Amino acid sequence: MAFEYIxxxxxxxxxxxxxxxxxWLVMIFAITAFTDPIFMVALFVGVLLLVRYAxxxxxxxxxxxxxxxxxxxxxxxxxxxxxxxxxxxxMFWAPFLPIFGFGWRVPITVxxxxxxxxxxxxxxxxxxxxxxxxxxxxARDLIIGLIKFRLPPExxxxxxxGFGFVPVLIKxxxxxxxxxxxxxxxxxYVNPAQRMKxxxxxxxIPSIRGSFRHAADIALAMExxxxxxxIRGRTYVQEVRLRRSDYVAIxxxxxxxxxxxxxxxxVLGWGDxxxxxxxxxxxxxxxxxxxxxxx
Amino acid sequence: MLxxxxxxxxGKTSLCCCVNGLIPYFYRGKLDGRVLxxxxxxxxxxxxxxxxxxxxxxxxxxAQLVCPDVQSEIAFGPENYGVEPGEIRRRVKTYVDAARxxxxxxxxxxxxxxxxxQACALAAVVAVHPEILILDEPTSNLDPYSSIHMLKLIVELxxxxxxxxxxxxxxxxxxxxxxxxxxxxxxxxIVSIGExxxxxxxxxxxxxxxxxxxxxxxxxxxxxxxxxxxxxAPITVEEAKTAFTRLLDLNATKTKRRSLSTExxxxxxxxxxxxxxxxxxxxxDLWHTYPVANVNALxxxxxxxxxxxxVAIIGQNGSGKTSLVKHFNGLLRPTKGKVFVYGLDTSKxxxxxxxxxxxxxxxxxxxxxxxxxxxxxxxxxxxxLGVPDAEIERRVLDAARGVDLENTLDRDPFxxxxxxRTRVAIASILTMGPDVVVVDxxxxxxxxxxxKEIMDLMRKLNSDGKTIIIISHDMNIAAEYVDRVVVxxxxxxxxxxxxxxxxxxxxxxxxxxxxxxxVTMIAQELRQYGIPRDVLTVGEMRDALTNLIGSx
Numbered sequence: 001m002a003f004e005y006i007x008x009x010x011x012x013x014x015x016x017x018x019x020x021x022x023x024w025l026v027m028i029f030a031i032t033a034f035t036d037p038i039f040m041v042a043l044f045v046g047v048l049l050l051v052r053y054a055x056x057x058x059x060x061x062x063x064x065x066x067x068x069x070x071x072x073x074x075x076x077x078x079x080x081x082x083x084x085x086x087x088x089x090x091m092f093w094a095p096f097l098p099i100f101g102f103g104w105r106v107p108i109t110v111x112x113x114x115x116x117x118x119x120x121x122x123x124x125x126x127x128x129x130x131x132x133x134x135x136x137x138x139a140r141d142l143i144i145g146l147i148k149f150r151l152p153p154e155x156x157x158x159x160x161x162g163f164g165f166v167p168v169l170i171k172x173x174x175x176x177x178x179x180x181x182x183x184x185x186x187x188x189y190v191n192p193a194q195r196m197k198x199x200x201x202x203x204x205i206p207s208i209r210g211s212f213r214h215a216a217d218i219a220l221a222m223e224x225x226x227x228x229x230x231i232r233g234r235t236y237v238q239e240v241r242l243r244r245s246d247y248v249a250i251x252x253x254x255x256x257x258x259x260x261x262x263x264x265x266x267v268l269g270w271g272d273x274x275x276x277x278x279x280x281x282x283x284x285x286x287x288x289x290x291x292x293x294x295x
Numbered sequence: 296m297l298x299x300x301x302x303x304x305x306g307k308t309s310l311c312c313c314v315n316g317l318i319p320y321f322y323r324g325k326l327d328g329r330v331l332x333x334x335x336x337x338x339x340x341x342x343x344x345x346x347x348x349x350x351x352x353x354x355x356x357x358a359q360l361v362c363p364d365v366q367s368e369i370a371f372g373p374e375n376y377g378v379e380p381g382e383i384r385r386r387v388k389t390y391v392d393a394a395r396x397x398x399x400x401x402x403x404x405x406x407x408x409x410x411x412x413q414a415c416a417l418a419a420v421v422a423v424h425p426e427i428l429i430l431d432e433p434t435s436n437l438d439p440y441s442s443i444h445m446l447k448l449i450v451e452l453x454x455x456x457x458x459x460x461x462x463x464x465x466x467x468x469x470x471x472x473x474x475x476x477x478x479x480x481x482x483x484x485i486v487s488i489g490e491x492x493x494x495x496x497x498x499x500x501x502x503x504x505x506x507x508x509x510x511x512x513x514x515x516x517x518x519x520x521x522x523x524x525x526x527x528a529p530i531t532v533e534e535a536k537t538a539f540t541r542l543l544d545l546n547a548t549k550t551k552r553r554s555l556s557t558e559x560x561x562x563x564x565x566x567x568x569x570x571x572x573x574x575x576x577x578x579x580d581l582w583h584t585y586p587v588a589n590v591n592a593l594x595x596x597x598x599x600x601x602x603x604x605x606v607a608i609i610g611q612n613g614s615g616k617t618s619l620v621k622h623f624n625g626l627l628r629p630t631k632g633k634v635f636v637y638g639l640d641t642s643k644x645x646x647x648x649x650x651x652x653x654x655x656x657x658x659x660x661x662x663x664x665x666x667x668x669x670x671x672x673x674x675x676x677x678x679x680l681g682v683p684d685a686e687i688e689r690r691v692l693d694a695a696r697g698v699d700l701e702n703t704l705d706r707d708p709f710x711x712x713x714x715x716r717t718r719v720a721i722a723s724i725l726t727m728g729p730d731v732v733v734v735d736x737x738x739x740x741x742x743x744x745x746x747k748e749i750m751d752l753m754r755k756l757n758s759d760g761k762t763i764i765i766i767s768h769d770m771n772i773a774a775e776y777v778d779r780v781v782v783x784x785x786x787x788x789x790x791x792x793x794x795x796x797x798x799x800x801x802x803x804x805x806x807x808x809x810x811x812x813x814v815t816m817i818a819q820e821l822r823q824y825g826i827p828r829d830v831l832t833v834g835e836m837r838d839a840l841t842n843l844i845g846s847x
Contacts, residue, residue: 005364005401005403007400007401138363138364138401139363139364140362140363140364140366140367143363157361160361160362160363160367161361161362161363163363163403164360164361164362164363164403164404164405165405167403167405167406168357168405172662175657175659175662176662176663176665178621178626178657179657179662179663180663180665181626181646181650182624182626182646182650182654182655182656182657182724183650183663183675183676183679183723183724183727184646184647184650184651184676184679184680184727185675185679186647186679202665203665205665205666206661206662206663206664206665209661209709210661210662213661214358217355217357217358217359218358218361220317220321220358221353221358221359221360221361222361223317223320223321223342223343223346224315224317224342224346224350224351225346225350225361225371225372225375225419225420225423226343226346226347226372226375226376226423227343227371227375228341228342228343229341229343229344229347229375229376229377230375230376230377233377234374234375234376234377235373235374235377235378235379235380235383236374236380237366237367237370237373237374237380237383237384237387238380239380
């Protein structure tokens with residue numbers, strides 16, 4: 001399975017589930033808040049180092065990139081074409097592109113390109129982080145952590161079961177599709193609307209029936225194994241006690257957050273793409289000075 | 296240890312559900328009389344307290360695994376009952392070992408093999424340390440290898456912990472030697488209960504309600520009918536060997552002893568398949584590698600299927616059976632090698648083109664049925680192929696008549712019984728008018744009566760001129776019905792031939808943990824008396840024995 005947890009015994013794996021959840025939240029916050037390509041590259045490299053340390057094979061990272069690179073390239077192109085705020089440095093005008101506001105030509109700007117790279121790195125970081133959460137944190141950790149953050153155990157169990165059933169549902173969908181194909185059913189229309197219609201009308205009935213059956217089965221299984229015996233009084237096999245290393249990790253995480261906030265606000269300006277543009281201006285003063293600027 | 300058996304719909308599962316309160320708490324209805332579980336009246340105690348004393352393991356492992364990893368799964372029950380965490384950790388360790396799941400502790404249980412899943416589900420139930428254990432067809436969904444392991448695990452646990460066990464099973468042959476008592480149910484009643492040997496001795500009753508006792512018992516009954524006196528009631532191969540050896544020795548001493556040639560004889564029957572018929576499917580050095588998992592599912596399979604063959608493909612899960620047959624209608628394309636269907640290279644043909652020739656019916660009908668009525672279900676395939684309406688109507692009626700479902704054409708397929716749904720799924724393939732019908736495990740999880748109905752249908756289709764390929768785990772079914780057996784192991788063909796020749800090779804089958812029918816094994820144990828080693832049915836064995844004793 002692509003999203004299977006990889007066990008390990010390093011400092012990261014040993015952290016308290018709650019600390020891991022906080023860590024992931026901080027990372028997701030950082031990705032959302034900042035766009036600057038330099039910052040994103042730093043974050044990406046940092047996450048890669050952590051991934052490496054925690055024993056996730058680099059091949060898995062490569063496989064994500066391999067699967068989505070056309071989307072990433074497309075994203076860079078589209079962002080560059082559409083993003084050109086006032087005062088941007090125009091590298092050249094791309095002709096014959098009917099984009100509103102400039103007639104039949106579009107400015108390709110340093111600012112636009114920087115922004116596009118930043119946003120694309122953001123997508124890559126998001127995907128990498130989401131993948132890492134699954135690979136480096138067992139679902140049971142996420143769930144026990146959430147329960148310790150006062151989430152009711154019923155919700156925790158619902159989440160746990162959800163995680164567990166992903167491979168079952170994937171397999172089932174695959175089987176249903178094969179069964180339909182064996183009966184001469186075609187869904188690979190070129191028109192995406194037709195394709196969706198074909199997929200949904202025929203696959204939906206068996207899939208929904210399957211989901212209802214699974215839901216009933218799970219309810220039965222949980223009841224027969226005593227889930228409702230005494231929900232508030234149930235024990236948890238997993239020890240969740242904050243140890244010294246956990247406190248150290250929390251301090252480190254918040255130190256990291258502070259550094260990111262301070263540097264982006266007061267040292268490098270807001271964490272958007274302008275930091276990189278400023279650095280480029282310092283590095284190539286003649287080139288940028290010679291460029292036309294958008295009004 | 297009590298073994299409960301009976302045909303589908305006899306009330307076995309309902310009985311199990313009464314013991315731990317699922318009836319009436321989960322399944323509602325009218326309940327008369329009373330059930331006492333460990334002295335607790337089930338209507339007066341909550342379900343969870345009853346399940347603490349008498350939990351239940353169901354047939355489908357997938358439906359009982361609720362946690363994201365194996366450890367959590369085993370800990371789940373004890374956690375619910377408030378067991379102290381240190382103790383839970385000890386139990387998780389113990390039962391992970393007992394279920395042979397070391398190294399899989401952090402895996403999602405749903406990604407394990409069927410056998411491992413069921414072992415995990417059993418470990419999870421036992422970890423609560425219940426006094427009574429109820430097992431509802433624990434091996435019905437497993438392949439032969441896993442089900443032998445599962446039964447061993449159950450018997451071991453029962454013995455070592457002295458638990459009371461109620462086991463519902465169709466695999467009487469495997470379990471009868473280990474249980475103390477056996478009950479037979481039919482139409483909601485217990486029709487016979489007692490020591491397994493005496494229950495199994497009631498041959499007429501078993502026959503009447505459609506239960507298949509071990510072939511050893513059947514054989515003893517048959518011989519008794521033929522006027523040969525047998526003083527014991529054998530149920531295993533060893534017991535049968537002892538009983539029949541004594542019988543044969545006794546008779547042999549009366550006259551001159553037969554020459555003790557170890558050269559085994561054969562039942563002289565010419566191979567009943569393939570002779571001079573048209574080649575319909577041919578694979579040449581077929582390899583298949585699944586891209587994501589990078590697993591070689593097939594490793595050089597060369598196989599020829601001829602018109603009107605009736606073939607069973609057998610082997611353990613993961614041996615490549617399903618991967619092989621998926622090449623016949625183009626669901627899979629060869630990674631290396633070639634597959635020809637009626638001379639057409641499948642790597643150059645479309646699925647639609649191939650599905651006119653080869654119909655493939657999946658194992659679980661619920662994955663296949665997607666329409667509101669049986670009629671629409673049967674029309675779906677031919678409509679996709681562009682068959683004219685009048686012709687579709689004719690085919691639908693033909694197919695429905697063929698599987699005996701004419702009266703259900705306007706009903707919702709999901710409101711039919713499982714046996715009927717399987718028949719709808721088969722009929723929905725037949726309406727496409729294929730010459731070759733491939734059915735994936737039509738008898739797995741079905742009781743003897745239903746399995747027999749489905750196989751009778753297959754035989755009828757075969758004699759109507761269809762080439763039939765089934766995937767099966769059931770050796771007795773294969774012995775009784777098919778002409779030809781292909782045994783798969785690790786993505787290769789281990790042996791391929793007439794059913795009689797294949798089942799005579801016990802040692803070869805044992806390398807992939809398969810066993811020929813019990814009666815074949817008994818025959819081989821007695822081969823020094825001149826009994827053919829390729830006996831397939833109880834009838835043949837009876838004739839061989841009566842001949843010997845009669846001639847003595």
